[in-house]
Amino acid sequence: MDNELEMAQGADETDTESEKKRKVVVPGEVIVTGEDYLPSDGARREGKNIVALRYGLAEESGRVVKVIPLFGAFVPRRGNVVIGRVTDITFYGWLIDIDSASSGFLPIEESPRFINKNEMDQFLAIGDVVAAKIWSVKQKGIDLSLKSNGLGKLEGGFIFRVIPSRIPRVIGREGSMISLIKEKTGCNITVGQNGWIWIKGESIDAQIKARQAIEFVADKVHLSGLTEKMEEWFSKS
Amino acid sequence: MMNVSNLSKNTLNEMFAANKRFDGRKITDFRKIEITYDVSNKAEGSARIKLGKTDVVVGVKLAPGTPYPDSLDKGNLMVSGDLLPLASPRFEHGPPGFNAIELPRLIDRAVRESGMIDLSKLVIKEGEKVWTVFIDIYPINDDGNLIDAAALATIAALKKAHIPSINEKGIVDYDKKADPLPLQKDIAPISFSFFKLGSSLILDPTREEEEACETRVTWGVSKMFGGYRINSCQKSGKQIITQAEIEKMMSLLPEKCDELNEKLKKLL
Amino acid sequence: MAKRSDGRKATEMRPMIAKVGVIPNADGSALFAFGKTIAIAAVYGPRLLHPQHMQDPAGAVLRCNYDLLSFSVSDRKKPGPSRRSQEISKVTEWALSPAVDLSQFPNTVIDVQIYILQADAGTRTAGINAASLALAQAGIPMRDLVCSVALGKLDKELVVDLTKEEEDQHDGEGATDFAIAKIANSDEFTLLQLDGKIAPEQVNEVMVLAKKAAEQIYEVQKKALKEAVE
Numbered sequence: 001m002d003n004e005l006e007m008a009q010g011a012d013e014t015d016t017e018s019e020k021k022r023k024v025v026v027p028g029e030v031i032v033t034g035e036d037y038l039p040s041d042g043a044r045r046e047g048k049n050i051v052a053l054r055y056g057l058a059e060e061s062g063r064v065v066k067v068i069p070l071f072g073a074f075v076p077r078r079g080n081v082v083i084g085r086v087t088d089i090t091f092y093g094w095l096i097d098i099d100s101a102s103s104g105f106l107p108i109e110e111s112p113r114f115i116n117k118n119e120m121d122q123f124l125a126i127g128d129v130v131a132a133k134i135w136s137v138k139q140k141g142i143d144l145s146l147k148s149n150g151l152g153k154l155e156g157g158f159i160f161r162v163i164p165s166r167i168p169r170v171i172g173r174e175g176s177m178i179s180l181i182k183e184k185t186g187c188n189i190t191v192g193q194n195g196w197i198w199i200k201g202e203s204i205d206a207q208i209k210a211r212q213a214i215e216f217v218a219d220k221v222h223l224s225g226l227t228e229k230m231e232e233w234f235s236k237s
Numbered sequence: 238m239m240n241v242s243n244l245s246k247n248t249l250n251e252m253f254a255a256n257k258r259f260d261g262r263k264i265t266d267f268r269k270i271e272i273t274y275d276v277s278n279k280a281e282g283s284a285r286i287k288l289g290k291t292d293v294v295v296g297v298k299l300a301p302g303t304p305y306p307d308s309l310d311k312g313n314l315m316v317s318g319d320l321l322p323l324a325s326p327r328f329e330h331g332p333p334g335f336n337a338i339e340l341p342r343l344i345d346r347a348v349r350e351s352g353m354i355d356l357s358k359l360v361i362k363e364g365e366k367v368w369t370v371f372i373d374i375y376p377i378n379d380d381g382n383l384i385d386a387a388a389l390a391t392i393a394a395l396k397k398a399h400i401p402s403i404n405e406k407g408i409v410d411y412d413k414k415a416d417p418l419p420l421q422k423d424i425a426p427i428s429f430s431f432f433k434l435g436s437s438l439i440l441d442p443t444r445e446e447e448e449a450c451e452t453r454v455t456w457g458v459s460k461m462f463g464g465y466r467i468n469s470c471q472k473s474g475k476q477i478i479t480q481a482e483i484e485k486m487m488s489l490l491p492e493k494c495d496e497l498n499e500k501l502k503k504l505l
Numbered sequence: 506m507a508k509r510s511d512g513r514k515a516t517e518m519r520p521m522i523a524k525v526g527v528i529p530n531a532d533g534s535a536l537f538a539f540g541k542t543i544a545i546a547a548v549y550g551p552r553l554l555h556p557q558h559m560q561d562p563a564g565a566v567l568r569c570n571y572d573l574l575s576f577s578v579s580d581r582k583k584p585g586p587s588r589r590s591q592e593i594s595k596v597t598e599w600a601l602s603p604a605v606d607l608s609q610f611p612n613t614v615i616d617v618q619i620y621i622l623q624a625d626a627g628t629r630t631a632g633i634n635a636a637s638l639a640l641a642q643a644g645i646p647m648r649d650l651v652c653s654v655a656l657g658k659l660d661k662e663l664v665v666d667l668t669k670e671e672e673d674q675h676d677g678e679g680a681t682d683f684a685i686a687k688i689a690n691s692d693e694f695t696l697l698q699l700d701g702k703i704a705p706e707q708v709n710e711v712m713v714l715a716k717k718a719a720e721q722i723y724e725v726q727k728k729a730l731k732e733a734v735e
Contacts, residue, residue: 053647279579
C-alpha cells in the first residue's frame with residue numbers, strides 16, 4: 001500500500017555533511033548566534049541567539065534552524081497517516097486508539113464507501129486495525145478519515161511500534177528506505193506517523209526479516225549513511 | 238498504549254505454531270539473563286535482573302518481629318511488591334490491580350513451599366522474637382514475563398543476603414552484618430510461566446507476546462530429594478488447559494530447570 | 506574546618522552519576538546519583554488524562570510521583586505513599602513546572618515517576634535532577650534543564666550536598682538542610698525548602714553557592730543527554 005503522504009514525510013540523510021549541519025542539543029542550549037537565522041520547529045530566538053526548545057538533533061538548513069526530536073511521544077498533526085485499533089463502535093462511527101494523548105474517531109461519513117448503520121461492525125469490528133488519515137486535531141479528540149488512497153482496514157500480517165520520531169528515517173528520503181525494505185523482503189508495509197507499522201508478507205520469515213530491518217533503522221540515532229548500512233544488513237543476513 | 242489487535246494475535250499464533258518468534262528464539266527459549274547485585278546498600282540483600290529488556294529489582298530486608306502463633310519456633314516471611322507505574326505505560330497509580338497482588342503472592346508460595354529460607358534458624362528468642370524476612374519486588378521495565386524474572390532476582394537477592402546485628406537489648410545495627418541468611422543448600426525455586434496462544438505453549442514472552450496470549454500457568458520448581466519437585470502452581474486466565482498440555486509442560490520442566498540452574502550457577 | 510567525614514571539602518559535591526534512557530518503555534527516563542543516593546525517573550506523556558474533569562484546556566497537567574523503594578532505607582519503609590512522599594511529589598511538580606512548556610499539549614497529562622533505589626540524603630534533589638533529564642529525553646519542550654541540590658550548614662560552616670550522617674548531626678548549632686532547585690543558566694529558583702537554624706546573611710551566601718553547584722550539575726546532565734546519542 002503506497003501512500004503519497006508517507007513519502008512526503010520522509011527524512012533526509014546527510015549525503016554530504018556540509019549541506020546540513022547537525023549536532024545534539026539540550027533544551028536551553030544556544031545553537032547558533034546571528035540575526036540572520038530563522039528559528040523553526042523546536043527552536044526559538046532569544047536576543048541574538050537561536051536556542052533549542054527541546055532535546056534532539058539541531059539542524060541548520062541554510063538560514064533555517066530546527067531541532068529534530070529523537071525520542072518522545074507522538075504529537076498528532078493534520079494530514080498524518082496513522083495506524084490504529086478499533087476500540088468501540090458508536091452510532092456515529094468508530095472509536096480508534098491511535099496511541100496518542102487524544103483518542104481518535106472515525107465518523108461513519110469518512111469511510112471509503114457507504115456503510116449502513118447496522119453493518120458497521122462488519123466493516124470494522126473491535127480489535128480490527130486501520131490505516132487512517134488525521135483530518136482534524138481538536139480539543140475533544142482527533143477526527144480520522146479513510147477517504148484516500150492506501151487507507152482502510154488492514155488484513156493479515158501484524159503491527160508493531162517504533163519510537164514515533166524515528167518514522168521519518170524509516171520512510172527515508174522520498175520513501176527510499178521503506179521501498180528498499182519492501183523490495184528486499186517482498187512485503188506489504190504501511191507506516192504510520194504515530195510509530196505503528198503494518199507488515200504483511202508471503203511467509204513468516206519474510207515478515208520477521210522486514211520487521212528486523214525496520215527496527216535496525218529505527219534504532220540508529222545518527223542519520224548518515226543509513227542506506228548503505230541497510231544494504232549491508234540485507235546482504236549479511 | 239494500544240491493546241493487542243486481532244491481526245497481530247493471528248500472526249503470532251501462526252508463528253508460535255511454526256516455532257518462530259520475532260527475535261529469532263524458539264518458543265521455549267529464554268532471553269539473555271543479566272544479574273547484578275547491591276541495588277541498595279541499605280538492603281540486607283538485593284539483586285537486579287535483566288531478562289531481555291524486562292528489568293526487575295528485588296530487595297531483602299530483615300526486622301525483628303513476633304512469631305505467628307502456629308510457628309513460634311520459626312521466623313516470618315513476607316513477600317510484597319508493586320507494579321511501579323514507571324515500568325510500563327499500562328501501570329497506574331492507586332490501589333493495586335490484580336496483577337500487582339498476584340505477582341508477590343506467587344513468589345511467596347514458591348519460596349515458602351520450597352523451604353529455600355531456613356526459617357527455623359531465624360529465631361531471636363523462642364516464642365517471643367524472631368526475624369521477619371521482607372522480600373520486596375519492583376519491576377523497573379516490563380517487557381513481559383515479570384513473574385519468572387522476579388523469581389530469579391529473588392533467588393539471587395536471597396543468596397547474597399545477611400542478617401543484621403542485634404544486641405541483647407534487641408536493638409538492631411543495620412550497618413553491622415552478622416551471619417549470611419540461613420538458606421537450605423542448593424534449593425532455588427525457579428519459576429516457569431507457560432503462556433498459551435491457540436494450541437502453542439510458550440515460555441518467556443516479551444510484553445507484546447504476553448498480551449496476545451490467553452492464559453498462563455506458572456510453576457515453581459526446585460531440585461530436591463535427588464530429583465525435581467514442583468512447589469507451586471497457578472493457572473491464570475479464562476482459557477482452558479488440557480490434560481495433554483499439562484503433560485507437555487511436565488515433560489519440558491526437568492530440562493528447562495536444568496538449563497536455568499546451569500545459567501544461575503554461572504551468574505551467582 | 507575539619508574535613509567532612511567522607512573527606513570532602515565544604516563546597517565539594519559527592520561524585521555524580523547521570524544516565525539517560527534507562528527504562529525502554531518510557532517516553533523519557535534517567536538515573537541520577539549523588540554519591541550513595543540513587544534516583545530513577547520515568548516520563549510518560551503527553552498522554553490521555555482520565556477522568557475528564559481533571560483535564561486543563563490551557564495545557565498539559567504535570568503529574569509527579571516520588572517515593573522510596575522499601576529497601577532504599579535502613580528501616581524498611583512499608584510500601585505505599587507516605588505523607589512525606591506526597592509532599593515531595595508536590596514540591597517536585599512545582600520545581601519542574603516553570604521550566605516546561607505545557608501549553609502545547611492541552612487536555613493531556615505528562616506523568617513523571619521518581620523512585621529512590623538507595624537513600625543517603627538529598628533524595629528529592631536527586632529525583633528532580635533525574636526527572637529533569639527524563640523530561641528532556643521525552644522531547645518535552647523546556648526553557649532549560651532544572652538543577653537541584655541540598656546545601657546546608659554544619660554548626661557554623663556552609664556546606665554543599667549533605668549526606669544522611671551530616672543531616673543528623675547535632676554539634677554546635679546542629680545541621681541545617683536547604684534543598685534548592687533552579688532553572689539552569691538563570692537566577693530563577695523553583696524549589697526552596699529549609700530545616701534548621703541559619704542567619705539571613707548566610708542564606709544569601711547559600712544562594713551563591715547554590716548557583717555554583719547547579720552549574721556543575723548542569724554539565725553532568727548535559728553530558729548524559731549528549732552521550733545517549735553516541
